Amino acid sequence: MCGIIGYIGHQQAIPFLLDGLRRLEYRGYDSSGVAVKNGDISVHKKTGKVADLEASLPTKVEGTCGIAHTRWATHGGVTDENAHPHCSADGKIALVHNGIIENARSLRNYLEKEGIKLRSETDSEVLVHMIDREISTGAKPLTAVRRTLKRARGTWGICVVFESHEKIICARNGSPLVIGLGSGENWVASDTLPLQALTQQVIRLEDGDLAEVSVDGIKTSRFDGRTTDSEVTSLDGEWGEAELGDYPHFMLKEIHEQPEALRQCLTGRLDLKNGNARLGGLGLTAKQLQKIPHVRLLGCGTALHASQVGRLVIEQLARVPTVAHVSSEFRHNNPVIETDAIHFAVSQSGETADTLAAVKEIQLKGGEVRGVINVVGSTIARQCGRGCYIHSGPEQSVASTKAFSNMVAALSLFAIQIGRARSLSREKGKHLVKSLQKVPQLVEEYLANQGPIDEVVDLVKDAKSVLFLGRGISAPVAREGALKLMEIAYIPCLAYPAGEMKHGPIALLEEGSPVVVVAPNDSLKEKTVSSIQECRARGAKIILIHEEGDSIAEEADISIPVPATDPMFTPMLTVLPLQLIAYKAALALGCDVDRPRNLAKSVTVE
Numbered sequence: 066m067c068g069i070i071g072y073i074g075h076q077q078a079i080p081f082l083l084d085g086l087r088r089l090e091y092r093g094y095d096s097s098g099v100a101v102k103n104g105d106i107s108v109h110k111k112t113g114k115v116a117d118l119e120a121s122l123p124t125k126v127e128g129t130c131g132i133a134h135t136r137w138a139t140h141g142g143v144t145d146e147n148a149h150p151h152c153s154a155d156g157k158i159a160l161v162h163n164g165i166i167e168n169a170r171s172l173r174n175y176l177e178k179e180g181i182k183l184r185s186e187t188d189s190e191v192l193v194h195m196i197d198r199e200i201s202t203g204a205k206p207l208t209a210v211r212r213t214l215k216r217a218r219g220t221w222g223i224c225v226v227f228e229s230h231e232k233i234i235c236a237r238n239g240s241p242l243v244i245g246l247g248s249g250e251n252w253v254a255s256d257t258l259p260l261q262a263l264t265q266q267v268i269r270l271e272d273g274d275l276a277e278v279s280v281d282g283i284k285t286s287r288f289d290g291r292t293t294d295s296e297v298t299s300l301d302g303e304w305g306e307a308e309l310g311d312y313p314h315f316m317l318k319e320i321h322e323q324p325e326a327l328r329q330c331l332t333g334r335l336d337l338k339n340g341n342a343r344l345g346g347l348g349l350t351a352k353q354l355q356k357i358p359h360v361r362l363l364g365c366g367t368a369l370h371a372s373q374v375g376r377l378v379i380e381q382l383a384r385v386p387t388v389a390h391v392s393s394e395f396r397h398n399n400p401v402i403e404t405d406a407i408h409f410a411v412s413q414s415g416e417t418a419d420t421l422a423a424v425k426e427i428q429l430k431g432g433e434v435r436g437v438i439n440v441v442g443s444t445i446a447r448q449c450g451r452g453c454y455i456h457s458g459p460e461q462s463v464a465s466t467k468a469f470s471n472m473v474a475a476l477s478l479f480a481i482q483i484g485r486a487r488s489l490s491r492e493k494g495k496h497l498v499k500s501l502q503k504v505p506q507l508v509e510e511y512l513a514n515q516g517p518i519d520e521v522v523d524l525v526k527d528a529k530s531v532l533f534l535g536r537g538i539s540a541p542v543a544r545e546g547a548l549k550l551m552e553i554a555y556i557p558c559l560a561y562p563a564g565e566m567k568h569g570p571i572a573l574l575e576e577g578s579p580v581v582v583v584a585p586n587d588s589l590k591e592k593t594v595s596s597i598q599e600c601r602a603r604g605a606k607i608i609l610i611h612e613e614g615d616s617i618a619e620e621a622d623i624s625i626p627v628p629a630t631d632p633m634f635t636p637m638l639t640v641l642p643l644q645l646i647a648y649k650a651a652l653a654l655g656c657d658v659d660r661p662r663n664l665a666k667s668v669t670v671e
C-alpha cells in the first residue's frame with residue numbers, strides 16, 4: 066500500500082521518480098507527488114493517477130535528488146493536500162511515508178500547541194514537523210529523524226530530504242524499503258519492481274534500520290544508534306517481465322503467463338521416479354512429516370482461496386487434519402498453537418499486514434511458520450525464515466491470477482510430499498506427479514480455446530448479482546470467481562458451496578439470474594447436478610464450467626469446457642474461465658481493470 070521511490074546521483078531525478086511511480090502505481094493510486102531538490106525543494110502533488118501528476122508538472126523540474134510517493138488513502142481523504150510529500154513550514158524538509166503513525170493525534174496536538182499549523186489531515190505530516198523541530202535545535206538530519214521516530218508509534222517506511230544536506234534519510238519499521246546501489250547514484254524504493262531495470266545490487270532494510278543515502282555511499286544504523294553492515298543482495302535469478310509488453314492490461318498478461326508461471330513453480334520439484342515432490346526450503350524430513358498432528362494455512366483474499374484448495378488436497382492425499390484460516394481473524398481469537406504442527410503463511414506480496422500479524426502470533430506462542438510466498442525477500446518470507454517461493458514472477462494487477470494457480474501448485478507439491486511420507490503409495494504418487502506436470506500444458510490449451518466468455522459477459526454485466534456455486538475442491542474456486550468479478554467489475558457476487566444454496570441464497574434467484582457453477586468431473590459432480598436443477602427450476606441461467614467431453618454440459622445454458630485432469634488439480638483449470646469472465650466484464654463496463662477503485666495491490670494495514 067502506497068509506493069515510495071527516491072533518487073540521488075548525477076542525473077536528473079525526475080525521470081527516475083516518474084518512471085518509479087508508474088511501476089509502483091499498483092500499490093496505491095489515488096494521488097501522487099514528487100519533491101525535487103535543486104538548491105531549494107520544489108514539491109508537486111496531485112490527486113488521480115501518476116499520469117495526472119505528470120501532466121500537471123512544469124516543463125522543467127530540475128534537480129539530481131528527489132523523493133516521490135503514490136498514495137492509497139488511510140488517514141484523510143483523497144486531496145492534493147493529503148498527497149505526499151509533506152513539508153516543514155519553511156519548505157526546507159520534505160518527507161514521504163508508508164505505514165500508519167498510531168499516535169499521530171497526540172503528536173498533532175503537541176505540534177499545534179507549539180503553534181505549528183498542519184496543512185493536511187494525514188498521520189504522516191506530523192513526522193516532518195517533528196523532524197524540523199529537532200533540526201532547529203541543531204540536530205543533524207539522521208539524529209533528527211531517529212529522535213522523531215522514537216516518539217512515534219506505528220509502522221513506517223520513510224524517506225526525507227533536506228534543503229541543506231545532500232542525502233536522503235530513510236527508515237523502516239513494518240513498511241519495506243529497499244536501497245538500489247549504483248555507481249555514483251543510488252535509489253530507494255518500497256519494493257524492488259522500480260529498481261529491476263536500474264540495478265541488480267540491493268540492500269533490504271530491516272525493521273528498526275535507518276540509512277543515510279548519498280551519491281557515493283550508504284550508511285546504515287539501528288534505531289538505538291549502533292551502526293550496522295547491511296548485506297548487499299542480488300536481484301538476479303527471478304523470472305518474469307515487469308513491463309506490459311503487447312498486452313492492454315497486466316491482468317490479461319498475467320492470466321496468459323500462467324502456463325510459464327506454473328512451470329517455474331514445478332521445475333526441479335517433481336520426483337517422477339519415486340512419485341514424490343521436493344520442497345527443500347521447508348526443511349522438513351519424512352520423519353518429521355510423519356509426526357505432524359495438523360496443518361494450518363493462513364491467507365487473505367485470493368491467497369485464502371488457494372489455501373482452502375490446498376487444505377483439501379493436503380487432507381485428501383496425506384490424511385492429516387488441515388485447516389485454512391482467514392489471517393485477519395486469526396490472532397484476535399487467541400488461537401491455540403501446537404508447536405509441532407505445521408503452519409503456512411500464504412501470500413503473493415509477502416507484505417499483507419493481516420497475514421504478517423498471524424505469523425507473529427504463532428511465533429510468539431512457540432510455533433513455526435513457513436512461507437508460501439511469491440515476492441522474494443518480502444517481509445513475511447523473511448519473518449518466516451523458511452518456506453517455498455511460488456515463482457509466479459511479478460504480479461502487478463490488483464486482481465491476483467497467476468499467484469492463485471501457483472499457490473495451489475505449491476500446496477499440491479507439499480500435499481504429495483507429506484502424503485508420500487505418510488500413507489500415499491508410490492504408485493498413486495507417480496500418477497499425481499505425472500498429472501501435475503501436465504497441468505501447465507493443459508492451461509495453455511485452455512487459454513488457446515477459451516469458450517464463449519463473451520456470452521457470459523453479456524449475461525452478467527447488467528445483473529443485480531451473480532451467484533457462484535461449487536462443491537468440495539470447487540467451492541473455493543467459486544469463491545475466487547466471485548471475488549474476481551466483484552473486485553474489478555463491481556458486480557455484487559455471492560459464492561456458496563453448492564449444497565448450501567438451498568439453505569438461503571436460493572431466495573435471490575428469479576427469471577434470468579446468472580448462476581456460475583464449477584463442476585469438474587469428480588465424485589461430487591452428481592450432487593452438483595441436483596443444485597443446478599434447483600436453480601433452473603427458479604428460472605436461473607446456468608453458466609457451467611466443466612471438463613471437456615463430460616455430458617454434464619447438457620445442464621448448461623452456457624457451457625465452458627476446460628481440459629480434464631486429476632480431480633485434485635482441477636482448480637488450476639476451472640479458475641481460468643472465471644478470471645477471464647471478470648476481466649472481460651470489467652472491460653465491458655468500462656472499469657479500470659488493473660486499478661479497481663478503493664483497492665491496492667498489497668494491503669499493508671490491518
Ligand code: M6R
Pocket residue numbers: 365366367368411412413414415416417420463464465466548549552666667668
Ligand atoms: O499479497 P497477498 O497474496 O497476501 O494478498 C492477499 C489479498 O489482499 C489479495 O489476494 C486480494 O484479495 C486480491 N486483490 C485478490 O485478487
